[in-house]
Amino acid sequence: MAEIREIVQEGDHQFTMGPYAEPVARVADGETVTIYTEDAFGGSITSEDDVPSESLGPYLNPQTGPIFVEGAEPGDTLAVKIEDIEFTRDWAASCLVPFFGGLTSTNLTATLQEPLPERVWKYQIDGDVARKGDWEIPVRPFVGTIGTAPAIEARSALSPGDHGGNMDVPDTRPGNTVYLPVRADGALFYTGDCHVAQGQGELCGVALEVSAKVTVTFRIIKGRDILWPRIESDEHIMTVGSARPMEDAARIAYAELVGWLTEDHGFEKFDAYQLLTQVGELYVGNMVDTVYSLVARCPKRHLPD
Amino acid sequence: MAEIREIVQEGDHQFTMGPYAEPVARVADGETVTIYTEDAFGGSITSEDDVPSESLGPYLNPQTGPIFVEGAEPGDTLAVKIEDIEFTRDWAASCLVPFFGGLTSTNLTATLQEPLPERVWKYQIDGDVARKGDWEIPVRPFVGTIGTAPAIEARSALSPGDHGGNMDVPDTRPGNTVYLPVRADGALFYTGDCHVAQGQGELCGVALEVSAKVTVTFRIIKGRDILWPRIESDEHIMTVGSARPMEDAARIAYAELVGWLTEDHGFEKFDAYQLLTQVGELYVGNMVDTVYSLVARCPKRHLPD
Amino acid sequence: MAEIREIVQEGDHQFTMGPYAEPVARVADGETVTIYTEDAFGGSITSEDDVPSESLGPYLNPQTGPIFVEGAEPGDTLAVKIEDIEFTRDWAASCLVPFFGGLTSTNLTATLQEPLPERVWKYQIDGDVARKGDWEIPVRPFVGTIGTAPAIEARSALSPGDHGGNMDVPDTRPGNTVYLPVRADGALFYTGDCHVAQGQGELCGVALEVSAKVTVTFRIIKGRDILWPRIESDEHIMTVGSARPMEDAARIAYAELVGWLTEDHGFEKFDAYQLLTQVGELYVGNMVDTVYSLVARCPKRHLPD
């Protein structure tokens, strides 16, 4: 078996996803690679004595990429199987950042109130749990940010969207396959922002942030176009909608899932709508990013053989 | 052991929850009763040949109640343990109602488009599954609507709110306890709208609707005030937020859960915020009612002993 | 000319609009009456030394009503011409109430932040201006709350909705006619909450609140049903949508205006949509109440003769 190639960002990490940056690597259809990723703070939070508003740089969520997938063209779909996530340090950090999070006013939901206090929580990763005092958080790693370049836009690495991006949905985890639209030659894949664990909603805006090595396998599905990211696990097919208000993210996710059932699984449109009414699942990935990400899921056992 | 008293609505069912109707029954603190409930259509949809817009009456979601709980006063909390749900027929119905549902414009999200076609799906209940053609939907019964009277408002039985009401969250199920605020003398409890099953979001707006007998035990928690409904299962403590836009329902649910952790479980406020960021769960109960209902959950194993 | 009858609330004012209260007066179709109204605080804020959270009672926005309009039946429209508003005192008050207003978190948009400080501003009404220090606010009186009873609900007097209610739109002013749906026998009209002036949005949640005498003429339009309130001035026809999120209020308002142009002014539906794209007006009445109210307007000069 061939050794897996490692991709390390040369020069600066990327803070946008778009078609304007030079690829850091070129990979073949079917290739498996291991990608080194920074944490969402670029490693700038290391201690509970840090004050985030002082430690953080002007841009957040550094991405490794773009990775050019040979043969991928606009109109294709890029299937990214997440093989493994291996942390490159034994601790993780979360914190409160002023005017950022789910239970505070923000730059978009503006009020005249004072911000919440700043605080850092540092966790020790110990096998399958992350510890902080008495707390034991189960380790459930996933990549918070994963996406391809939009056709002409360069979007902030903090933004989720129809290109993927900073979705912060726990189902982008090892064992699952993420389907992303290809809108630029070579797909131009980016990833970063690994999480040791994160609850649904990513309530305060900051999961258990960590640096990591992410091993993925790329596969091009030629001539197949998708509008929004999709995920497949052993048990579910899933779609991710990212929008504000949150009900629009919910509408997108379920409308895309109706579409998937219709296009690929033989359902009549309104039968798909009906079935998902009774067996669909819908959880909030994040309620904190520039737009919210919701995941709609259909258990595979309800799909025809 | 005493026989369980049965409560059957005399006269018309109620289409609002409020302090203006005469109680249909009076129960004691600690009493267990079995309540007969109609389905959400008042039994008017019985066949796949029915046309909902022709069959349905002017008001939907008939409730059994109000039930006066002796000794309950404003400022108390009413704990309602759902002991059992027994269907009173062997079939369930779902349907598409014009301009109602999650993937259509509605009376509130108004557009100039034509409505979706009307359609009825009738399912046969067969042990632990509901069958419709090849589909097998696991039977997971719950009460769609459960609440107490607001202090001075009479709210439509179609509306969820801080009084409970039409929350359509699958966790109001047998084995779980629902905590409701008491805002009128006797609490004035209402329930109805049992579902054989329902996915998260209740996508088309209509679950597997059924008539049923609901057995519950009432318990008054004196002098304890809550702002929004809460639910407790063996594994989770949960809060329900009902609002529009959906992010406001999410904010309410998680803010209430922070409050619960702080008041009853010894957490400092921002530690609660942090812990829920990493272990909280947040799903969409319904994305179709007059306002949306979201459920935030904290696994009990993360609570101190 | 007959003397105008005066209507003074006997007993308590109403804090809901619904079909459950006894009428305080009965009026004839075509009759003009003068209605005494309390300010939104029931007169409890009188000094800049008051602390709203201590002064205010459990319920806000007392209404005069219900007034039974003889002959009004469900399916009719009630036209209410606002003839005059005369203040019954020479001062007005505004204030900051904790967790209420447009630039603060609220009970629905919940955060963990501290509330804004409380403060009262008292203005002296001096002819056509209200003065506070150097400020001169033009006096532009209107009724903040005006509505009919819903069919079966009793809605809080703080809530706007399809029955009218606490819309807080400056176009419910003298000289204009407000059209309200009749959903209960006698229409059951309520009004209150007069404002000396208010900007669009009612930003902090509290306009220049005042007690006043409101003179209106009632007229029943038999057999004509409307879904949402409408307003007519010399220059405009207007519709009011009340909903959350705010875009839903905008959609309702404009969809109703398309309907009005289509039903009464001979426009084809998409021509109405097009014309309003180029000449319509859309302002925010309030961004602070339980749901937001937006006003869509079409200048009458664009209507066919």
Next chain:
Amino acid sequence: MAEIREIVQEGDHQFTMGPYAEPVARVADGETVTIYTEDAFGGSITSEDDVPSESLGPYLNPQTGPIFVEGAEPGDTLAVKIEDIEFTRDWAASCLVPFFGGLTSTNLTATLQEPLPERVWKYQIDGDVARKGDWEIPVRPFVGTIGTAPAIEARSALSPGDHGGNMDVPDTRPGNTVYLPVRADGALFYTGDCHVAQGQGELCGVALEVSAKVTVTFRIIKGRDILWPRIESDEHIMTVGSARPMEDAARIAYAELVGWLTEDHGFEKFDAYQLLTQVGELYVGNMVDTVYSLVARCPKRHLPD
């Protein structure tokens, strides 16, 4: 007097606003130039027989730019006085585009309904009115899209945001000054999308689109940072918030206006909040773009001398 320089796009127009494109022109601080702009369709809609979904190219809203303003640096503000708009043809077009507009489901507010029919309306510009059949629309020209480059993002020309962009607010009109943040060297100014007229909300999504020459004067305000665009007319100071849901756009606009009153006009923060409650104006610029744009206004006569 020096002749005014004309700027014509060489090569392709721009469909994003960002720091990645080469400037088409360089202008001096204080310089007045005339900029040729295309209509929002790039001239592809010319007849009422056109079918928009067939005529339109892959990208919409071509911009002229970027224009490099010598001396402008991140942290400055760019003041753009709109001197004049002169149409370069005598007709304007509006149309219905599938799944685009204020009263239809869209790619973000997704439903399963069919789109509205496509249609084109062509207007003849005749002095101060635009005519279509019996309709006479007053000519009130403005630039729909005007902005500077974000620091690292390239945003679609269809998007409004804190950089300006496709705000579609009628107050970006001749005589008014638009203040834009400088986030890239040279500010990198873009404009296009002139409208002969447009109602508030831009209801169907397409105003009276026209090609035009736009004359503007650039002025750099050194060392003065603004977060969101501002506008000044003879009568008003104004702020523009662009966000979803619409209440967030309202919050941004008014919070920025509170900030402006506080920073530049001597108001204490809560006095500014109070004054705007009574005299502020708040209208919807567009309810159709990728995010909504609302304009908050304060009449200048309420500012201290």
